[in-house]
Amino acid sequence: MKTSNIYLMIFVLVLFAIALWAIVPLDSDRFGRQGLTLGLDLKGGTYLVYEADITKKDTSQTIDEAMTGVVGKIERRANAFGVKEPIIQRQGENRILVQLPGEKNVDEAKKLIGQVALLVFMETTNDAQGQPIRDTAGNIQWTPAKATGTDGAEKELTGKYLKPNSKVMLKQGTNEPEVAFEWNDEGAVLFEQVTKRNLQKPLGIFLDNQMLSAPTVQSVIKANGVITGMAMQEAQSLAIQLNSGSLDLPLKIIQEQTVDATLGADSLQKSVVAGAIGILLIILFMILYYRMSGVVATLALIIYGVILTAIFKLVPVTLTLAGIAAGIVSVGMAVDANILIFERMKEELRAGRTLGAAVDAGFNRAWLAIRDSNVTTFIACIVLYWFGDTFGAFMVKGFALTLFIGVALSMFTAITVSRVFLMAAVRIVKNSWLYGVKA
Amino acid sequence: MIDIVNKRNWFFLISLCLLIPGIISMIVFGFRLGIDFSSGTMMTLRFGTTVDQAALRQEFSNLGYGEASIQKTSEGDYLVRIREIDTEQKEALMAGLKKDLKTEVTVRDYYLVSPLVASEVARNAAIAVGVASLCMILYIAFAFRHMPNPFRWGASAVIALLHDVLIVMGIFSILGWAVGYQVDAMFITAMLTIVGYSINNTCVVYDRIRENVRKGISRDFAVTVNASILETIVRCINTSLTVILTCLAIYLFGGVTIQQFIMALLVGVVVGIYDSVFVAGPLLVLWERGMKTSPKAG
Numbered sequence: 001m002k003t004s005n006i007y008l009m010i011f012v013l014v015l016f017a018i019a020l021w022a023i024v025p026l027d028s029d030r031f032g033r034q035g036l037t038l039g040l041d042l043k044g045g046t047y048l049v050y051e052a053d054i055t056k057k058d059t060s061q062t063i064d065e066a067m068t069g070v071v072g073k074i075e076r077r078a079n080a081f082g083v084k085e086p087i088i089q090r091q092g093e094n095r096i097l098v099q100l101p102g103e104k105n106v107d108e109a110k111k112l113i114g115q116v117a118l119l120v121f122m123e124t125t126n127d128a129q130g131q132p133i134r135d136t137a138g139n140i141q142w143t144p145a146k147a148t149g150t151d152g153a154e155k156e157l158t159g160k161y162l163k164p165n166s167k168v169m170l171k172q173g174t175n176e177p178e179v180a181f182e183w184n185d186e187g188a189v190l191f192e193q194v195t196k197r198n199l200q201k202p203l204g205i206f207l208d209n210q211m212l213s214a215p216t217v218q219s220v221i222k223a224n225g226v227i228t229g230m231a232m233q234e235a236q237s238l239a240i241q242l243n244s245g246s247l248d249l250p251l252k253i254i255q256e257q258t259v260d261a262t263l264g265a266d267s268l269q270k271s272v273v274a275g276a277i278g279i280l281l282i283i284l285f286m287i288l289y290y291r292m293s294g295v296v297a298t299l300a301l302i303i304y305g306v307i308l309t310a311i312f313k314l315v316p317v318t319l320t321l322a323g324i325a326a327g328i329v330s331v332g333m334a335v336d337a338n339i340l341i342f343e344r345m346k347e348e349l350r351a352g353r354t355l356g357a358a359v360d361a362g363f364n365r366a367w368l369a370i371r372d373s374n375v376t377t378f379i380a381c382i383v384l385y386w387f388g389d390t391f392g393a394f395m396v397k398g399f400a401l402t403l404f405i406g407v408a409l410s411m412f413t414a415i416t417v418s419r420v421f422l423m424a425a426v427r428i429v430k431n432s433w434l435y436g437v438k439a
Numbered sequence: 440m441i442d443i444v445n446k447r448n449w450f451f452l453i454s455l456c457l458l459i460p461g462i463i464s465m466i467v468f469g470f471r472l473g474i475d476f477s478s479g480t481m482m483t484l485r486f487g488t489t490v491d492q493a494a495l496r497q498e499f500s501n502l503g504y505g506e507a508s509i510q511k512t513s514e515g516d517y518l519v520r521i522r523e524i525d526t527e528q529k530e531a532l533m534a535g536l537k538k539d540l541k542t543e544v545t546v547r548d549y550y551l552v553s554p555l556v557a558s559e560v561a562r563n564a565a566i567a568v569g570v571a572s573l574c575m576i577l578y579i580a581f582a583f584r585h586m587p588n589p590f591r592w593g594a595s596a597v598i599a600l601l602h603d604v605l606i607v608m609g610i611f612s613i614l615g616w617a618v619g620y621q622v623d624a625m626f627i628t629a630m631l632t633i634v635g636y637s638i639n640n641t642c643v644v645y646d647r648i649r650e651n652v653r654k655g656i657s658r659d660f661a662v663t664v665n666a667s668i669l670e671t672i673v674r675c676i677n678t679s680l681t682v683i684l685t686c687l688a689i690y691l692f693g694g695v696t697i698q699q700f701i702m703a704l705l706v707g708v709v710v711g712i713y714d715s716v717f718v719a720g721p722l723l724v725l726w727e728r729g730m731k732t733s734p735k736a737g
Contacts, residue, residue: 041696049556110526253525254553263483263547263696270694278688282681289677322625325689325697329704332685333636336678340643343674369646372582373639379574380635384628387567391560393475396628403632 009420016303019310026313033313039320039394042268044261045101047394050114052094052249063093066248071096076244077113096251106258108233114251115208117241119159121145121194122204132202142204142211147193149186157194159246161187166242168235171228177235181242182224192222207238255391271324278328279305282335290342292434296425297338300417304334308409317405323398330406333377337414340366342436349437355426358435363419370414377407444665447721454602454718457710461609464616470608471615473623474550476564478557480524481550484517484536487543492517494540502535510619512695516547523553548696564627571631572597575638582642586649591726596641599719603637604630607707614702625700633707636682640675640715647671648720661724668720679712 027035040047057066067090078086078100087099103109122142124132132140149155166181183191194203195217202214205227213229230238283301286294308327312319319327345362353361381404388396426435443450474481492511499507499519510518524532529549536544552560580593607630614620647667657663686705690698 051555107526107530114526252553253551255556256549256551258546258549260545260547262545267694267696270692271689274689274691274693277692278685281684281688285681285684321694321697322628322700325693325701328685328689329682332682335681336639339674339677339681343671343677347670365650369643372642372646375578375582376575376638376642377632377635379578380571380631383567383571383574384631387563387627388624390563391556391624393560393624396624399625399628399632 005420005423008416009424012303012417012420016306019303019307022310023306023313026309031314033316036309036313037316037318038264038268039318039323039398040099040101040257040264041259041321041395042264042319042324043102044259044264045099046103046106046109046256046258048098048100048110048114048253049091049255049391050096050098050251051254052096052251054094054249056250058248061248067094067096070247070249070251073244073247074098074113077240078109080240080243081109081112083109094249095254102261104261108237110253110256112237112240114253115237115241116247116250117159117238117244118208118246119162119242120206120209121157121191122206123194123198124202124204126201140202140204142206145194145198145203147190150189155186155190157187157190159242161190162242164243164245166239168232168239169226171226176228177230177232178226178228179230179235179239179242180224180226183222188222191225192220196220212238267321268324271321271328275324275328275331279331282332286335286338290339290436292425292429292431293338293342293345293422293436296418296421297335297342299421300338300413301331301335303417304409304413305331307413308406311405311409312402317401318394318398319402320394320398322395323402326399326402327406330403330410333407334410334413336373337366337370337410338418340369341414341418346436349432349435355430355432355435356423359419359422359426363415367415370411374407374411378404381407441669442665443668443717444661444721444724447717447725450717450721454713457606458602458609461606461612464612465609468612468616470612470622471619473621473626474520474552474557475560475624476557476622478552478554479520479522480529480552481518481520481548482546483512483548484519485515485545485547486517486540488541490517490540490542495519498536498539501539502532504532508619514695523551560624564624567627567631571634575600575634579638579642583645583649586652592645592723595722595726596638596645596719598722599641599714600634600638602718603633603707603710603714606710607633607703610706611703620699620702625697626703629700629703629707632704633711637707637711637714640679640711641719643675643678644668644671644715644720645723648723660727664720664724668716672716675715676712679708682708 022030052067052070054063054066057063061069071088071090074096075086075088078088078098083100083103085101087097089097091097098113100106100109121144123145124140124142127133135141145157146154147157161184163182163184166179169178169180170176171178198217199220200216202216204214205212212227215228227238279301283298286297288294290297308330311317317323341362344366345358348358348361349355381400384400385397385404388394388400492509495517496507496509499505499509499521504521506522508520512518533544533546576593576597579596580589583589583592586592611620611622611626615622644667647670648664651663651667656666683705686701686708690701690705693701
């Protein structure tokens with residue numbers, strides 16, 4: 001055996017050993033990674049794409065400032081709601097990608113994080129009889145409550161001036177939920193003027209233009225107050241929203257995918273079974289058809305599988321259902337290089353070459369075809385990754401990424417792993433029938 | 440020796456027989472587009488008790504979703520497709536189903552695409568297909584740059600590919616109205632993967648032709664091509680067979696979620712064998728023979 005082959009063999013075995021150590025057991029901590037990273041379709045969760053209406057932007061802000069603010073507030077809301085490891089990212093100019101892994105109460109979470117939640121205090125104007133003015137339909141006409149701030153400017157009294165410490169309380173006696181809030185210094189100044197002006201009159205509390213409650217002001221209040229008129233869940237959401245601050249831009253869901261955790265677990269288990277069966281079929285076929293070479297291919301396949309899993313774990317690559325399918329399909333593609341090499345070897349053996357020369361010729365001549373054919377798959381993967389990235393298609397992206405890694409690795413294993421093992425095999429087993437040619 | 444090249448007209452005829460029903464179906468019925476392209480809401484529902492499909496249809500109609508398309512999956516869940524709805528409407532819908540059908544409802548899978556996103560997906564899919572095809576033609580022309588007429592080789596390979604893609608599209612158009620198969624972003628993914636993969640076998644055959652032309656095994660290009668096809672036919676079938684085995688395993692045991700996607704891959708790879716062996720090589724000969732003035736290669 002040539003020295004270069006011995007070095008290559010040592011390299012392959014060391015690589016295999018490291019990869020094996022990295023993934024056995026799968027949930028061990030290796031290089032700071034534990035277990036495989038599963039996508040939302042396998043562990044359950046929600047993937048949302050929000051679009052912000054930037055035409056509603058406040059003129060004092062740039063689009064970037066407004067969007068950054070919204071992203072930060074959504075993050076605070078998701079964390080306060082109790083979502084584990086939420087991912088919130090700005091996408092393009094006016095979109096926000098939100099991933100809520102493992103969240104069971106999806107609809108509540110969606111309403112909580114996507115709502116503008118602008119709290120506004122409104123007052124009425126009274127007529128000569130001291131009755132609030134109503135419109136023709138008989139509804140009370142509300143106008144935003146304004147007051148003079150510490151800097152002398154007139155300001156609307158909104159949730160902007162609340163301290164971020166609102167919390168849900170139960171009203172004594174009735175046990176109704178209410179949200180207790182506290183004003184900051186500026187808010188206290190404004191609220192004092194508004195309550196003084198509206199003594200014994202109703203003060204409307206509106207959330208995004210919907211009235212929550214309209215208590216009658218009993219005394220001049222400075223520091224704090226309560227909001228009533230909600231169910232428990234709504235009160236909890238409101239408290240979180242008030243603490244995070246209202247969103248500067250209204251949001252709309254333009255894409256959503258939610259997968260139930262049980263379906264995800266189901267998919268994962270089925271994929272593993274399908275993968276095991278698929279790989280067994282390939283091994284069976286390779287050994288029956290290519291005999292000794294098939295055994296070498298199987299060894300190469302095992303090393304391929306271990307290194308691929310190690311890459312998935314250590315990078316880490318987020319595995320989706322389509323990604324696992326790509327991983328399995330890539331095993332079928334990985335042996336293609338072996339088949340091309342073995343077929344070439346058989347031809348060389350039939351042409352009367354020795355086993356060693358046939359292996360060399362097989363690898364050298366098959367290389368062109370292997371290279372040409374895989375480049376086209378790479379092109380497809382790169383284009384698909386871009387395509388999947390332009391909208392929220394994690395299935396498409398996962399498939400493209402996994403297939404790319406799989407095919408790239410398969411080229412490596414075909415030209416190194418198969419080669420050194422086959423070189424070793426032809427030293428030990430010299431019967432040419434075992435390589436698929438009549439002796 | 441089997442003469443594939445001289446019987447090429449027969450194989451082209453078989454190709455036509457495979458192509459025509461699909462093309463008619465595409466023209467007459469088109470595709471059943473997934474919500475990736477047409478927008479809307481798609482969900483997989485599982486009920487606590489057995490719910491009759493007709494009753495479910497009626498219930499959706501009663502709740503104001505007369506347009507609902509309802510399919511039962513092999514796992515006993517229902518795949519329902521309706522227009523785009525917001526979170527409040529979704530909650531109302533689920534509450535309505537639970538109340539009227541008197542059973543628990545689990546939303547196993549929920550997918551919503553707004554018209555804005557759908558139009559972007561459609562546009563990007565077209566760009567992706569266009570860019571991928573262009574890159575592959577360029578690469579193939581590059582790979583065969585030392586041959587006389589590299590463009591001819593590239594174009595023949597691409598025609599063989601289009602043949603593959605058209606057959607799969609035709610089959611999916613037929614499956615669309617027959618069993619409700621949808622064309623969505625994953626279908627585009629399958630098609631591009633097929634394009635990337637199926638060209639492998641064509642490359643193997645063309646590589647061999649290139650090698651045999653250099654060796655000068657025959658003065659006759661048709662004979663060279665035929666010999667090359669026969670020399671590579673086993674490996675073409677075997678390489679595809681291993682992919683077919685893995686796809687079959689996923690199709691049979693991998694669950695319904697990706698069955699349609701795997702089906703598209705499977706059909707594409709199977710048809711791809713036919714292209715590489717019976718279409719790609721003979722096309723080169725057809726082109727060569729059709730231009731009598733060009734000197735014979737080799």
